[in-house]
Amino acid sequence: MDLTDLEIFARVVNAGSLSAAGREMGLSPAVVSKRLRKLEDRLGTRLIQRTTRQIALTEAGQGFYERVVAIMAAVGEAEAFVTRRSDRAEGLLRVSAPTSFGRMHVAPHLGPFLAAHPNLSVDLDLSDEFVDIVGEGFDVAIRIGELDDSSLVARRLADVHRVLCAAPGYLDRAGRPDGVAALARHVCLAARHQDPWRLEGPEGPVVVRASGPIATNSSEVVREAVIAGLGIALRSTWDVGAELSDGRLEIVLPAFRGSRRVAVHAVYPSRTFLPAKVRLFIDHLAVLYAEPYWDRGLEAVLSGGG
Incomplete structure (x- = not known):
């Protein structure tokens, strides 16, 4: 009826x-x-x-x-x-995020968010793989990369600056490459899902196949390896900003950067009837990342890098 x-x-x-x-x-x-x-x-x-x-x-x-x-x-x-x-944020919010980014730039901000919404709890799952949001029951996922077209809704939260970098000790031993072609003579560090490197240079896009003695599925392993002086890596400033600032890492081939299409996104299943807990969490991160705090103090390093 x-x-x-x-x-x-x-x-x-x-x-x-x-x-x-x-x-x-x-x-x-x-x-x-x-x-x-x-x-x-x-x-x-x-x-x-x-x-x-x-x-x-x-x-x-x-x-x-x-x-x-x-x-x-x-x-x-x-x-x-x-x-x-x-209109009320309550219950359990299930969030998926990349391992390093989640540890460094999501987890530290949960305290203020939960204090503002005491009827809410968060389940933060960290993985470097793109999870099936709907199939695994997540409310929202933080993803970094070039997103494929899908039925999911994505909100861009922050640009990502990625640079080639290495420890000064490694460069003193192996030499500083004078061009992209010279990378073939160097140890290039990349997790399996981050190979090949898609770079943008003065003459347009360049694809570099990273090769070296370390194979891993973990971006954090690559981070520790490049800081330890084991080779050259393509890293995001949100990940190695402190090391670039204090000199533990230096930019290599500054005219070449990671693809500008890579960004931090919040991805969720539907724009219709978006629960308050999801909307408020995404808004919380959007305010934090609007002018990425991890790039503060790197202006000279990045501009000096060309």
């Missing part, structure tokens, strides 16, 4: 006429009469006696009206309940 037909019936009774009910609902008297007749035909009984001047409920109509009023009140209460829940 169509709830709209029930609402029309109740409005006709309350307003005292078909035309008055139609004005309240933005419908013509003819449409109101047609919908009312459809309802009576479905029920197999007359609900309202109509005259040119007034209407009167039949005995069946009176009993039906009382029950329709109760139904419409229950529907209104149900809508209000859902609306209240959608």
Whole structure:
């Protein structure tokens, strides 16, 4: 049974006429009469006696009206309940994030977020693989990369600056490459999912196949290896900004950077009926990352790098 037909019936009774009910609902008297007749035909009984001047409920109509009023009140209460829940952050928020980024730039900011929303708890799952958000039941995922087209919704949170870098000790031993081609004579460090390197240089995009004695699925292993002086790596400033600032790492081939299409995104299943807990969490990160704090103090290093 169509709830709209029930609402029309109740409005006709309350307003005292078909035309008055139609004005309240933005419908013509003819449409109101047609919908009312459809309802009576479905029920197999007359609900309202109509005259040119007034209407009167039949005995069946009176009993039906009382029950329709109760139904419409229950529907209104149900809508209000859902609306209240959608405006309030509560329950469990399941978040997926890359291992290093989650540890360095998500976990430290959970305290203020949870303090602002005491009825909320967070399950933060760290992995360098792109998880199946819907299949594994995540509310939102933080992803870094060039996103493929999909049914998921993505909100760009921050640009990512990626530079080729190495420890000064390594460069003193192995020499400083004078061009992209020279990288073939160097130890290049990359996790499996980060190979090949897609660079942008003065003459456009360049693809470099990273090769070296270390194979790993962990971006954190690569980070520790490059700091330890084991080779050259393509790293994000959010990851090695401190080491670039204090000189433990230096930029190599500064005219070449990682693809500018790579960014930090919040990815979630649907834009429709986005739960408050997801919206508020994404907004929280968006404010933090709007002007990435991890790039503060690196202006001279990055500009000096060309």
